[in-house]
Amino acid sequence: MSSLIGVRDLVVEFSSGVRAVRSVSLDLAPGERLALVGESGCGKTTTMLAMMGLLPAGATVSGQVLLDGKDILAGGEATMRPHRWSDIAMVFQGAMNALNPVRRVGAQIVEAVRIHGGSRQDGKLRAREVLDLVGLPKDTSSRYPHELSGGQRQRAVIALALACQPRILLADEPTTALDVIVQDQIVTLLRQLSDSLGLAVVLVTHDLALVPHLCDRAAVMYAGTIVESGPCADIVRRPRHPYTRRLVEATPDLAGRRPLTSIPGAPPRLDLPLTGCAFQPRCAEALESCAGSAPPLTDLGGGRTRACHLLEVTA
Ligand SMILES: Nc1ncnc2c1ncn2[C@@H]1O[C@H](COP(=O)(O)OP(=O)(O)O)[C@@H](O)[C@H]1O
Ligand SMILES: [Mg+2]
Missing domain, CATH: 1.10.8 (Helicase, Ruva Protein; domain 3)
Incomplete structure (x- = not known):
């Protein structure tokens, strides 16, 4: 895949000590539509603002934002400004x-x-x-x-x-304040714009149900990192990270006839160091070893990646 925009190992820490993004990498091809999904507070907006070079003063950023292969983050405002809004x-x-x-x-x-x-x-x-x-x-x-x-x-x-x-549109929760019918209309509009203009779109949302209507691929974020990614339909049908499974089970339009279940507990504090898997305290399947080290994001084949220590559950 030739990447139009790529994010490499992005880390963002606010002056408050909150480390909102902990090594995020993303790729977007021309005209491609990616969903960035996760509960509120997991670092979605911060990732997007870093891609626009619009983080508040005092935030520390490392990593790269590659536009057509060129790092537009490295030179600060001078290298970002010519591309903001026009690309x-x-x-x-x-x-x-x-x-x-x-x-x-x-x-x-x-x-x-x-x-x-x-x-x-x-x-x-x-x-x-x-x-x-x-x-x-x-x-x-x-x-x-x-x-x-x-x-x-x-x-x-x-x-x-x-x-x-622009060639890339980052749409941060564009339907959140709207009623369901209007939500559909906005998602349809984004799809039409992407098709007719060849616009690449990142749809940022906490609502997994929206994702298959617009996007080709989805990346699921938790506590500042991507824990699972892959083709949208695939992720929704066969989530392979326990967190994604919980998200699907908590989404009315996706849970099917199963009773809806909310995800117990809350995401971890991001102003303290995290040891082990960040989801482990809320994970029903966690093993003792999950608290020991953070699982790396691993290629599962078929365009899927996952960061989890558990052996795969094959249904
Ligand atoms: N300007 C800021 N200063 C300090 N902390 C921030 C700031 N913006 C966001 N945060 C914190 O960073 C974390 C991630 O926030 P955010 O990127 O807005 O998440 P999301 O968009 O997924 O809801 C949260 O803990 C939030 O409180
Ligand atoms: Mg947000």
């Missing part, structure tokens, strides 16, 4: 409620284009194009965010992210 764009978690309330939607898109060197005229043309791409009526340009429904606002935020024609 790699992000829909921030909760962004639909963070549109500027006193500026018309069109003006916000024009401004995004002008910041990147386009003229006002370019901006107006592009605003018309992207609003059309996301399925919003022409007159949305002259509307204020409060005049739009939740679903329309999320479409406007996606339009804004597309203003500078």
Whole structure:
């Protein structure tokens, strides 16, 4: 697979001492759709912000973010800025409620284009194009965010992210605040945009049920690391990490007729060192040795990887 964007051994520690990302590696091919899944607090947003070069001051970052094979993390803001929004764009978690309330939607898109060197005229043309791409009526340009429904606002935020024609879109929980029908519409929109523009998409979500509707591959995160990855349909049907199995069993649309079960306990504190497998304290199948060392992410074949000390359960 030729990688459009690759993350290598990313580690992020905040000034508070919270080590939110502990060696994450990801790859995305042109037009590919990857889901990054896991409970709240496992480091999904931090991983995305690191890829955008938008971590808060004081955060310590190591690893690489390779765009077309070139490390755009190494040179700091100077190497990141030319690529942010024009190659790699992000829909921030909760962004639909963070549109500027006193500026018309069109003006916000024009401004995004002008910041990147386009003229006002370019901006107006592009605003018309992207609003059309996301399925919003022409007159949305002259509307204020409060005049739009939740679903329309999320479409406007996606339009804004597309203003500078990125090749990669990081969509952080883009459906979380929306009702189920609108959630489906946004996922469908992302799929159509990916198909028609060849846009690579990372869908960040805590909701595993959304994933097969949009994505080719999924990576499951726990306590700052990836514990399992593989083709979406495969992961949902045959999860191979105990944590992923628990996530599937806790997801109404995936659990089928089985009774839903929640995952007991809570993820570990990330401001303390972790020894052994991070999931071990919550894992019903854990052996004594699981507390001893962290399991490495291992290739299982068939595009699957897993970080777990247990022998595979073959159903
Ligand atoms: N700016 C920050 N400063 C300190 N800790 C943070 C900051 N942002 C996130 N965290 C912590 O990092 C961990 C991972 O957070 P986050 O990446 O937002 O997870 P997710 O998106 O998976 O819910 C959490 O423990 C969170 O409290
Ligand atoms: Mg988040």
